[in-house]
Amino acid sequence: MEEILEILETNGRLSDEQIALMLGKSVDEVRAAIQRLEQEGIITGYTALVNWEKTKKEMVTALIEVKVTPQRGEGFDRVAERIYRYPEVKACYLMSGGFDLTVIVEGRSMKEVALFVAEKLAPIESVLSTSTHFVLKKYKDKGTIFEEVEKDDREAVIL
């Protein structure tokens, strides 16, 4: 069971037949197990890792520095939650130093992100100020280095 998950997590596109071969099980067994995992909500979906920058689709990412007033008894957690609940917010971190929260926002255009900041983020009561930086190029994201083509540099024959 766990091995099926391990396999699918690294490559969701392997067929039931291939997985069956890899595990030394019958195709029916594998198919039934995957079905069960899906029904139980352990496998919640199948997705691809996408480098959007190589497509024509417009996408912008912004890093927003936010200064807030911490609230009595709640510290920063309460205001952070009000921010990170927005689906536009992909990441939110409490920071040391000159500002309080780093908020990563994704949108279709700069205008969309700007509107989000102006209409949703800035008006939140404890938000004192925001400073928006747009990302120009992504080198590495979610552990994947985008520019790097993985190549096998082992010697061709090793005895």
Added chain:
Amino acid sequence: MNVADMISPVVKGIPPSGIRKFFDLVNEMKDAISLSIGEPDFVTPWNIREAGIYSLEKGHTHYSPNAGFMELREEISRYMKRKYKLEYNPRNQIIVTVGGSEGIDIALRSLVGPGDEVIIPEPSFVAYKPCTIFTGATPVIVNLRAEDEFKLTPELLESAITERTKVLVLPYPNNPTGAIMTYEDLEKIVAVLRDKNIMVISDEIYAELTYEGEHVSIASFPGMEDKTLVINGFSKAYAMTGWRLGYACGHPDLIAAMYKVHQYAIMSSPTTAQYAAIEALRNSDDDVSMMVREYNRRRRVMIDGFRKAGLDCFEPRGAFYVFPSIASTGMKSADFCEKLLVEEKVAVVPGTAFGECGEGFIRACYAYSIESIFEALKRIQRFTAKCRK
């Protein structure tokens, strides 16, 4: 002066590999799927690499003690006990070497010389025979058989032993066949060796890569502890081939002799690699078992794939090789490999690279991504179907 005439007759006497031409061909064909590699496709786990980098940052760039850092030898001692129930004193029974290969070399140099015989089962790793010849001793080849699943049987061993036999090389889990020796298999070998003065060099570099069961070391049998030198290392288990680090464990007198050879030939093993290896032994069990699980899946796919290609393939339970017979194609190993490479761009190694008795077999390595393995097997199946027409 003719430099060629200056080369020692011993080295000259070692024949160049008969399949050099094939290797060159593989090297030229950069886009082939190469199942001809004998090392892990995994990169060394990051925590191990990081430990090496950290040691460099701290300026640990000097020689280590000749036998290796005590801290590392202590970890090796704990590992051997935890994994294989073997007890070695880190002070005088363990030496850290430049890969398992150096261990083999200095063990043979410490044990044998002209007039002595070394029993070497084949097919096996290519270094045993030349290293024996370098010492002036005589290699005695035992031809293993597919019907025995390439295990060393007591009969085969018995037939090779003479009054001059001093060393038995026991290379299991085996490269290139993937064969292993179980407890029961070893028991019979131990019975043959019991009353004889023969040292066993047990090359267990692939010990961690044992599937559907646990690796058993011949050194763990009563009476064999002093008669066995265990060779192991970090290359295969931790995907650390390029770090060049191995070790040997055995009787203090043998380790002391090897220490002498090692000290004058090598001085000490790489310091950075030793720091990385300490981390490997302490904190990488999860990585190892992840890799073993992954190899095991590929192993099943490979066996199935070769059988579907109509090639007899006994089930290997160790290392990362399958060793199918190509007898049914009527081709010689070298011809099969060359044709497969040219026609389908898949590289495998002729069994003859590992001994004459490897004729009629090929070695295919599954230290390769599962996607590539599926693709390679598809091509091999297409190829054998074509050959049979």
